[in-house]
Amino acid sequence: MTSAGDTSKGVASACRRTLRDEWRAASVGMGVVLVVMTRLFRLWELHPRVPVAASNDAVQEMARFKNMLVSGWYSTSDLVGVPYGQDLRDHHVGDPLHMAVSWLLVNLTGEPALTLNLFFFGSYFTVFLGAYAGSRMLDIGQWSAVSVGVLYTFLPFHVVHGPSHLLLSSYGAVPLFVALAVRQMGDRPLVDSLPGIRSWRTWLGWVRQPAHLAAIVIVLLGATTGIYYAVFMVATLLFSGIVAGLAHADRRRTSVALAMSLGTGTVVGAQFVPIWWFQRQVGSNSWIVQRGLHDIEYFSLRLSDLVLPVNGHRFQVLADLQNESRELWPLGEHAEAIGLVGLVGLVLLVVVASARLVRGLAGGRHGAMALIAGAVFVLGTVGGGATVLGVFGLTYLRAWGRISVVVAFCAFAAVGIGLDRVRSRLRGSSALFVVALVVTIGVLDTNPRFPFVPYDHMANAWASEKAFVHRVEDLLGEDAEIFQLPIVPFPENPPVYRMSDYDHLLAYLHSDTLGWSYGGVKGRASDWQQRLAGLSADELAEAVAGVGFDGLWLDRFGYGGELAEIETLLGLPALEGDNGRLAVYDLRPVRAALVEDLGSDVVERDAAALIEPVTVGLREGFYGLELGADRRFSWAPERAEIRLQNPTTDTRSVLFSFVAASAVEGQWVLDVEGLPAISRFPLTTDGTFVDLAIEVPSGGLSLNLRTDAPRLETTDPREIRFRILDPLIEPAFD
Structure with a gap:
């Protein structure tokens, strides 16, 4: 009988052996990723402490990091949503592992912008490692696995979501759970059965087996790196378990898949316990997430999104093909393209799997991956399984086009298997040349142009915003509270004229002490601001001055033709930004005049009635x-x-x-x-x-x-x- 100590030594030995065998190829692959990333993103021009993107969701991500510095965790801050503060427990982020890494980074650096850059560029290495490990699980050779890893890392999905949907850009768990599903469908599953209801010692011994431990780690990674990836993993594992159970006439395969899915659901459910408890105390918030069937259809996966060239392709004739597809509805996120090499991989999957079926052979790796790719496509496509689920009320997840990363790995894994065949027939430099050529074509095809605002331009804008906020501190005092115009609901609001969503949070990133009115979650106490609608600009200034705000922040990009009248009523600003976009008005004299005219009791009573609405x-x-x-x-x-x-x-x-x-x-x-x-x-x-x-x-x-x-x-x-x-x-x- 094997002792627990012997089992632990066996696990440790297996881990050391795997690292010893794989580190050289993995290190070379990460070196290739660094070289490609440096060239594509011109890292020699980067300003590390200036974000590569500072609009839309990228700003919200940095604000979450700032919350970690202010309050210790991303969900709360007293400096936004003033006077009530911000509480994001209604707007949950189902990425505990990612948030833990972010917490560590921001506390080490002390800077949200640097943290965003480190997380984004670091995700290229973690995605590569996930794709490399997934390829090796499928018995793809080391150097072919490196090729798969590099191709998968530089998917358009990565940079399109990139800094804005920062956590989505870390999709390294996807290749691992796809590889796990493929293995479970084959003759050598990582987990062939469960130990049943026995003593905890039996379970402990089962868990300590390297293959079982690897499966558990994969499930945990998939369940803690994004709610989308957790759901995609459950769908993939359930499908593979059902198919494996039928193909092998073995109910244990299906039982294992159900257990993995249940484990995933348990981990994901545990993440939502704080939300459930919070809403049990204060009530649910029906305004925070407003998604319906039309959202699912709009963000569904189309076959054309997968196989047509990437947006802005370097060859104009191919770019025109993508532009023509934009006339179609739904538009989606334009992040699903897998490129020419990926398309070849899909064709290989279909052809090889079909040929094996016709010849009466087992499907093998190609058959399993073809089934998985087809199943998830049916789930995510227009009018597909996700839409059916939405009809039954499951509309919380809307962007099912993101399931393209599952299809993409299946396609690139097929390319990796093909490269293994090529390398077995070629030797030395010839084989290396073919591998390098495939990778080069794939990366250049799916990454046609520099994706960011020029770094120097971003640095100048960042420095200008920071200097302006510091001028506000000098004018109103470091602990002043600022009311921001226009009034914009938070989170997820459409653009207001030329303002992008979350633009008001930029000011918060540049001060450690000023309080800001924007950022309170809609459907909660921050809705008091909506009661200011209909007031003229001067009446609004008096109302918020009575509440206790020291300054009024005006973003001119948030207004149309009415701006001239607003500025006439407000008078001359105390401060203006260098580019003329921002203006700040001093409200302290306004409050002093109110107190003198009405008395402090009346001012405080009216303020309480305004900011504490039913x-x-x-x-x-x-x-x-x-x-x-x-x-x-x-x-x-x-x-x-x-x-x-x-x-x-x-x-x-x-x-x-x-x-x-x-x-x-x-x-x-x-x-x-x-x-x-x-x-x-x-x-x-x-x-x-x-x-x-x-x-x-x-x-x-x-x-x-x-x-x-x-x-x-x-x-x-x-x-x-x-x-x-x-x-x-x-x-x-x-």
Whole structure:
């Protein structure tokens, strides 16, 4: 009988042997990655402490890193979303391993911009290692595996998502779980069976077997490096397990796949426990994620996205092919191309797998990868499996086109197998030349141009923004609080004129002490800012000065023709940016005048009424917000609950209104319960305006809605009887 100590020594010995055998080829491969990356991205021109990208989601990523410096973790900060601060537990990042690495990097460097650069460029090495290891798991030769790793690392997916979708650019776990799935379908699975319900010693011995430990590590990597990759892994493993169970007439193969999927689900579910606990305490937030079937279709995977040339190809005739495809709908993310070499790999998969099938041979590696690539394509394509899941309400994940990275690895692995065949027939420099030629063609084909704003231009803009924020500190004081215009909901808001989403967060990155109004999560306390809508610029300035803001930040890129009137009402700014985009107004004299005219008690009372509004939440029964004809609405069954949340210790008087409409033609009624008396309203498909005067106690009040309207007969599996549109709570000023 083998002891636990002997098993541990065996695992350690196997690890040392693997490292000894693989380190040379892997090191050469990483050297190639460094050379290619240096040339493609002109790293000799890089300003390390200036981000390679500073717009859209890249800014939000850096803001998360800044939160880690301010509060210790990415989810909270007192310096944004002032006066309530920012709490991102509604806007969860399902990448605990990536966030842990980011935390380490930002605490070592102290700079969010440098952390972004290190993570992004470092991801090229981790993706290579994942692809190299995955290739070796499939018995691809070392130098062919290096080729696969380099080709896979420089997919357009990597740089298109790149700094903006920073965590998505670290997709090194994908080749590992694809290779695991292929192995599970073949004659040499990493895990052929589970030990059953036995003693913990039996399980410990099972886990310590190198192949089993490797499978566990792969599952953990897939489950902790992104919710998309975790879901893709579950889909891949389940499919491979079912196919393997049928092909080998072995239910244990399917049981292993189910166990791996269950383990993945457990790890992913554990990541959402803090969100569940948070929302259990303060209520769910139906505004934070607003995604529907149209989003899934828009970001689906098309065959043309995979096989057509990359956007901006160096040969104009090929670039024109891609441009013509943009006339088609849906547009997607334009990150799915696998290039000419990848296309050859797909053809090899189909041809070889088909030939083996016709000849009555086992599918082998080609057959397994062809099945996996085909299955995930069907899942992610337009009108495919993801859309079917969306019909049943699973719309949280919308960008299923990202599953292209699974197809891409299958394609490049087929190329790697082909290179092994070539190398077996050629010797020495001839074989090396062929491998180098394939890699060169593949990389140049999928990486046609420099993808970033010129580094010097970015450095100048970064320095200018930083200097302007420091001037604000000098003017208003290091601990001043700044209200930012235009008012932009956070997160995920469309561009406002020439402003990109998250532009307001750039100021936060340049100061360790100033407080900023932008960044509070929509659907929570930060919604008080929406109550300023309709005020003139001078009235708004008085309102936020009364709240306690010391300055007003104006981003001129966020306005159209109305900008001239706004600036006329505000007067001359105290500061202006070098490029004329930004202006700051001193609100301290405005507040002093308010206190002198109204008294401090009145100013504080009005401020409290403004920033502590009663909020509305759609609770049990409602199916989530949808958007149609520029109106937000939510369908509901026979019964549904609306929760009015009062954050203060006092009872608040509010006017709550919404439009209610039935799904079926006819004359029906809607009862609103939870008030001193039941309120009854007529209900038709045309809609009824519901207006309620309500006293909301501290902590909140639940309104229960009930209708006698019949269920809509439709293919939609939901019980749809009525909907509410445009819920609104009017300001509770005295």
